[in-house]
Amino acid sequence: MEKVDSILCKVFGLKEAEMNDDLTMKDVGRWDSLTHMDLITSLESELNIEFNMDEIMSMKDIKSIKEITEKKALGSS
C-alpha cells in the first residue's frame, strides 16, 4: 500500500529508506500520541475509512498500522 507508506513518511517525518515494519513509537522521534492521531485522521481522510478505538490503540508498530489499515480498506471497498 504505497499510499499508506507515503502518509506514514509524511506524518512521522521519515525517509523512505528509514521505514521498516518493526519501527515503534519509541523508535521514531516524531511519533507520539498526538501525531498518532494525526496519522489516523490522515489515513481515514485519504482512504475514506474509519477506525474504531480498539484498532487505533492496537497500532503499536508500522507493521500493525499497515495490516489494520489494509484490512479496513479492503473491508470498505
Added chain:
Amino acid sequence: MIIKDSIVVLTGGAGGLGKAIAENLIKNGAKVMVLDINKKALGELKHTLPDVTVYDCDITDEKQISRTVDSIIKKYSNINILINNAGIIHNEPLFNLMADKKKHSIENWKKVLDINLTAVFLLSSHVVEQMIMKRTKGLIINISSISAKGNEGQSAYSAAKAGVEAMTKVWAKELGRYGIRSVAIAPGFMDTDSTHVALSEQILEDVKEEILLKKLGDPHDIAKTITSVIENDFINSTVIEVDGGMCM
C-alpha cells in the same frame, strides 16, 4: 453541532449564571446534567427545571468526578458538551496593610485555585477520555472571566481564570485532531448573587461607570453566547469576552 438531544454536563448549574445556561439549553432540547456541591440549590433547580438531571458532586474530588461521569455514561452512553462553569469569586489583596494577617492567605489561594482551575482540569480530563474513546466530536466550554487579565484584589481568582484560558488553548491544540473543540467565554460583571456578595453596591456603581453600556450583564447574555458557540463548528481555541465593553 446540534443542541437538541446533545448530552451536556454543566458544573455549577444551580447558581445564577449556571441556572440561566441550563434553562437555555433545556429550552433548545439538550439533555442537561448539572453537577453542583450545593444540594439545596440542586433541589431548587430540579423544582424549577424538572427536565434537568442533577448530580451532587464536589468537582475538586476526583473520586466523585469519576463516579459521576461513569454514572452519566452508563445512562446516556455519551457526553457531547462539557461546560465548566462552577467557580468562586474571591477578593483579597496580596498584602493588606490594615489587616491583622497582612499577607494573602495561602488557604484562600489554594481554595480558589482548587475550585476555579484544578476542578476544570480534573473534570475535563475525565470527560475528554470518554469523548476520545467514543470518538465523539465534542466541545468543552470553559467559563473564564475578564479578571483573567488581572483585576486588583484578585490574585488567586485572576490567576485561576488566566490558567483556564491557557488550558482552553492547550486543549484546542491537542484535541482538534480528535474533532473536539475548546472555547472559553469571559463574562464581565454580571448581575448575579455571587457578584452582589463579592462586591458592595457602592463598588458596583463604580463598576457600572466603567462599562460602556453602563449596566451589569444579564446571565442570559452568557447563555446565548454558549448557544452560538455550540452551533458554530468553526469557533475554536478562542476567548469570547462578553462584558458590555469594559476594558480591564
